[in-house]
Amino acid sequence: MIFIKSTNRIAVIILTANLPGGESHGYLKSPRSRNYHASVNPVWYGGTATTPAPESCPHCLNIGGSVARCGKIDNRNYDYPPNAVGGVLPPIIQACYEQGSIIDIESVLTAHHKGHFEVKACPITPGQVATQACFDSNPLAFVEDMFYGATFDPLYPERAYIPRTDFPGGMKTGPGGTYLFHHRYKLPDGLRGDLILLQWYYITANSCKPKGYDTYAWPNGFYPGDSIPICQIIPPDGRGVPEQFWNCAEVEIKVANGCGASSSPPAVLPSPKPTISLPTVTSTTTSTVAITSGATTTTISSTTTTTKYPNSNCAAYTGVCGRDKICANGMCCSQWGYCGTGEAYCGMCCQSGNCFGSPTSLRPTPSPTNLLPSTTSTSSTSGSTTLSNPTSTTSTLASTTGATMTTTSSTITTTTKTPNCASYTGLCGRDKLCAYGMCCSQWGYCGTGDAYCGTCCQSGNCIGNPNTPSTTSTSSTSGSSTTTATSSTTTTTTTSSFIGELVLNSSARCGTSELDAREHCKNVCSTNSDCEGGEFCWVVHKNYCGSLPQRVYQNPIQSSVITRCGVSEEMARTFCGEPCSWQCSKPGDSCIAVHSNYCGSSYTEVGGVTTPATTTSSTAVTTSNATPFAGITTSIPSTMPTLRPSLNPAAMPTTQSPTQPLITSKPTPPGGTTAPSPTQLLSAKPTTLPSPRTSSPIDSPPANSVAAAVEAVLEANKDDIDNKILLSQEPSMQWVPSTIYRYKDLLDGLRVMYNNGVANKYFFLGEDTPNGHLYGLVNIAAFLAQSMKETIQYNACDENSWDRINGKYPLSNSCGQLGQSYQDYKCSESDSYMECEVNKDMEITATTNAKWYGAPAPLFCGPKTKYPFTGIWDYIKECNKPWAMPPEFCTVYPGQKAGGFDNSSPFPNSAGRTDVEGCCFWGRGVIQTTGVCNFGKLNYYLGKRAHDEGRDSRYPNINFCETPDAICASEEHKELKWIAGMFYWVESVQSYNVGGWNYITELKKFVDNGMSGTSFIDSVSGIVNRGCHNPPCVTGDVDGKWERSSNFVKVLTVFDI
Structure with missing residues (x-):
């Protein structure tokens, strides 16, 4: 509840909490379904590929069947359970059962609309989408109802019927009044596997009764009722009636006593003798790399041949892992055909991969297409050769261990530039590389044609160079070996592939x-x-x-930067644009939220691109413990220069590594750093911000060093502000980031209210004293603590209709609630010239409204000629009746589940109004601005009136008197919803000085005395909620005092002060 000061009256605005929803929703609780698992301890920021994307409504999967066997909500299809980085979540086994056993199924309904449950199963492989035909072929049989005693239906053995809410003895309930169910089902006898998908299905029976309900012997308290018709058509995807829900859970089903064993292969396994003689298996791998040093280009080719013979101590070797797989790079295939790492996979009887310590360990890992030469083959050699002179060198090795022989031959091609060319530096000009398809001329310029790619071309797609290398190839084996040698002459050029x-x-x-x-x-x-x-x-x-x-x-780490500069999301992500928060330094760039990436991680580029050896720092590249070419040491840059396409140079970074953030941020990688303290920020030079456009205060950081330090603390903690402070509560009682209130808009609003202000009043961001910056941060914390309680937690901007008269919601609540009249909130006589004139012809509908089941429609206003009188909002009216003739649907506002207008007779609000003429000045904003005086002041100082009368105007095209809805509706100026609240704050809180209690004085005392106790914030809550600093006032005690105090501590903790 908010009080806004005006002459001779106090305006009261209340935003009630979201009431519990009455929608028919449910989910599979045990074993945990994919959607329910994603809702338990959700990770809203900083998740990985194995972290589920957070689910805020696990009970809402009422679309599925033919479009999603595991259920779907919005863009989240649980056939492909989403992970936190935008991909598909790997399987997460929730339970292990023995084949053919009886298992427990626990279900939750958040609202009760009768019906029954079914459970089916389908064996799948990771990533596979189960078909409904597979589920239908493996139904589980209902055995027992552990709570209510439902009986078995011999005609529909898969069904577990649920009782009515008036069941004798009552229903078992959980948190939030949810309904709990516990059934037992029998698994199909022949079903087992490492990954079985259980499909949970709930069909309601409040709209119509499914087939078979007329033949079931209903126990007492179960029958849905005779008035409900039999369903004619069941929508296959859930769109329509009856309402249906789908969930899936990932489990494994083992043979008897199999669930006690690890699902991974054991570290040491028995060694049965093979019963058949196996053929030999031979594999060959060839790798090539080009190295340029000085005026010489050296191309090295390596061929590795491995012959695998049967080993009597290991299980049968098939050449693949499992039925038809090859393990990913870095993994091993165990004796039993599973991919993984460690002793159980790479030890005794390892079949392929980076095996160690076994008689069959010397097998090369197949080289992925277009990657650098494989370095995973193991070899032994004596001595070494260092390639330092431009001469032809041949290296050959062979080693034999156990039953495996590996032969590796290397061919080195040396190309020498003709001496009549200019000095070759390996770069083009002083420090550049040419774009794809171009060449670097002798003189260091990029281009195409003979002048660039002809004689003395330094790099790129060169042509016509008189370079004639010689090639020598040698093959040998150790021990009993045969050696052959061949010699040939080829022409080799060093090119940069044109892509x-x-x-x-x-x-x-x-x-x-x-x-x-x-x-x-x-x-x-x-x-x-x-x-x-x-x-x-x-x-x-x-x-x-x-x-x-x-x-x-090399050792990629997911970047913690979530917004970067670029001309598109793909460009900003791919080329690791500079981190940003609101604007970019390069013309044409925008600050864009990017998908997960490896920006900042070291990498090399392959695919035909020549890597020059001349760098300021070179180290040997090693991708495993094995050396790709025994006896040869090559020097390759650990972070190779990156070739860029010929695009807008101003929009492209010049190096692979991203530029440093403009403002110190607070990332959350493992072992992340903490934000700098305010004292450190003050003692240091103020953080550099993007170059401002002087026409906009939003783009202008505070010039004052204290205010700049305050802003730097906000920037350092902006992610936590978005994900820990600016949260709203869903009807499911889950807390999620608000879609209306975001950090960027908060910062924009602060800048306007600090740089411009309203009515010569400015948001207080501190002063130049030892604790000056803390004063500003505590002022912001107090403001946010109240805003979190008033609007943010409800995800609301417009005032909700909450005032009930005799249990009913008058539609004329837009004129005022609790007996007030918002259009009569006039200014004092001295300020009356600023207030809005009431235009009786105005028509406005609120942008936001409550979303609980049957919640009143958004407030609206309009002339008496259109609305001679208004009635009530009937919140219990059922509007979603597609089976009716004609069909009926909820159409008043998006997301409506029930309720509707009833204008059959006039119904007055608490002030006696039945019309809504001129009633367009209800509360708006994060702490709501209300009435003709306050909207008039916004217009006089910031809006169209200021512009029309020759004063500086931040929003010259917005008439806050004619379009007050711009505060909540504007997509261009989202900061307005914050500015409206900050305007109230500077008018009514910062200026508060009553009975010896001065807000600014008390704020400073709180900071200077160590920021302890709740007296200060409790007084502020009283000012905001009751109009006085020492409630109970005339209007009563503070609503939500504990919540406001807790919010205050939470914000101070995030600010790290």
């Missing part, structure tokens, strides 16, 4: 996660069977795979 213009690609790709598949441009796939073991086929975000050289990351 062409950037083209967006959205093909599904293989990987261990969506991020891995996209950032490494892994192989294109259609299903999981197209991928190697340990990988899945991922639907990926749009990317430039195929247009740019493939990147190979």
